[in-house]
Amino acid sequence: MALTDEAIGRIKGMIVSGEIGPGDRLPNEADLGERLGLSRNSLREAVKALAVIRVLDVRRGDGTYVTSLAPDLLLESLSFVVDFHRDDTVLEFLQVRRILEPAATAMAARRMGHAEVAVLRDLARGPADASVDGLVAADLEFHRQIAAGSGNAVLCSLIDGLSGPTTRARIWRGRTQQGANRRTREQHLAIVDAIANRQPDLARSWAAVHVAGVEEWLRRAL
Known part of the structure; x- marks a missing residue:
């Protein structure tokens, strides 16, 4: 869980810093894991968690995107x-x-x-x-x-x-x-x-x- 929490924090940091913003597509899993120094498993779990709270939108066959981040969402x-x-x-x-x-x-x-x-x-x-x-x-x-x-x-x-x-x-x-x-x-x-x-x-x-x-x-x- 600690590694997943770290992965969530890293992705959150990318969004807060403006490195990625609403509507942007995340780098593929391998590239993102290498950039953040995270294993694929912890990264995958972090993406699932952030998708549940509507921060990320996982589109099968297309990739993972940052949502609009609208308050109601x-x-x-x-x-x-x-x-x-x-x-x-x-x-x-x-x-x-x-x-x-x-x-x-x-x-x-x-x-x-x-x-x-x-x-x-x-x-x-x-x-x-x-x-x-x-x-x-x-x-x-x-x-x-x-x-x-x-x-x-x-x-x-x-x-x-x-x-x-x-x-x-x-x-x-x-x-x-x-x-x-x-x-x-x-x-x-x-x-x-x-x-x-x-x-x-x-x-x-x-x-x-x-x-x-x-x-x-x-x-x-x-």
């Missing part, structure tokens, strides 16, 4: 980790959301256009059928649109990856807490108004209140 591995969460860690995911989402909402208030805000307002009002599952789906999309509106791809990918584990808690709250869906709608609309009026501090505050409300309810429920 590299952060896909986060969803793999998130999928193994336990119910007792949902609060921790909500705590991270409470840190990230207010910042994203404030950024969105500085840059979202009228058309984007209109879409956000429709989502805030919720679907016509008003079922809990429909409301939660609209809720997830509402938060995703705000994260995208921040203009920060890394932040957007992180928030999107963290949303999954809290979905069940949102549905549970909607079905068991009286007035939860009404409060969610009111808070969503308050967030939209703050974004539409270019009030980042107010948008940040409403987002913090909104996420903290779910977190506090779940803390009591557990």
Whole structure:
């Protein structure tokens, strides 16, 4: 494993230094092994590991390429980790959301256009059928649109990856807490108004209140 870790570090160094960049093809295995002073086995294992986390793209019969290294691509591995969460860690995911989402909402208030805000307002009002599952789906999309509106791809990918584990808690709250869906709608609309009026501090505050409300309810429920 130590030799594989060393090989991973060497390839990473080539990318970080700019020796190879997004879309570039790696030298063939023999040449790369000789250049880096690595055995073919350790190099092969390193390439497999870097392909799993989407840093490299192995194309059979063509070679191995550096991917685009786009944040959403590299952060896909986060969803793999998130999928193994336990119910007792949902609060921790909500705590991270409470840190990230207010910042994203404030950024969105500085840059979202009228058309984007209109879409956000429709989502805030919720679907016509008003079922809990429909409301939660609209809720997830509402938060995703705000994260995208921040203009920060890394932040957007992180928030999107963290949303999954809290979905069940949102549905549970909607079905068991009286007035939860009404409060969610009111808070969503308050967030939209703050974004539409270019009030980042107010948008940040409403987002913090909104996420903290779910977190506090779940803390009591557990």
